Amino acid sequence: MLYLQAIKKKNEVIQWVDNCIEKYDVPYEFIELSLSSSKKIADILLILKSLYGKHEFQLPMYIMLGKLRSEFIDKNISTENFFTYIYSLYTQGCTSDEEMSQFSFLDRLSDGYYLATEGIYGEVEDIVQDALDELMNFEEYIVLLSDDSLN
Structure with a gap:
């Protein structure tokens, strides 16, 4: 499969x-x-x-973040995968110190999810909402995936 x-x-x-x-x-x-x-x-x-x-690949990162939010809201990915993807985009998607700084919120969200799932600090529901709020800024970039946007 x-x-x-x-x-x-x-x-x-x-x-x-x-x-x-x-x-x-x-x-x-x-x-x-x-x-x-x-x-x-x-x-x-x-x-x-x-x-x-x-x-320049900042735009693809924006598109991926918007798509990730959309896929989670549509229940196409689990909460665990949602945060796994967030962590992967941060660790594998950022290739410069500037990008690491710009997208550091992804690391914070990933750490927050880990702490919440381990019962160390915070609630999973709260960190999920924080992630959705942060990624809302990138949702407008999803339209760039459509064939119409390529014209």
């Missing part, structure tokens, strides 16, 4: 890259991504990660 989900997500990445190639002046790595349907998802992620830091 996880294999089928990875295939679907891999195909979504390739479709997105193809749309970008058609409509924008993109880095060469996008072409490499477009031709990577036979590669493993891990290899595709390495290509994406190599792009990060070479070009």
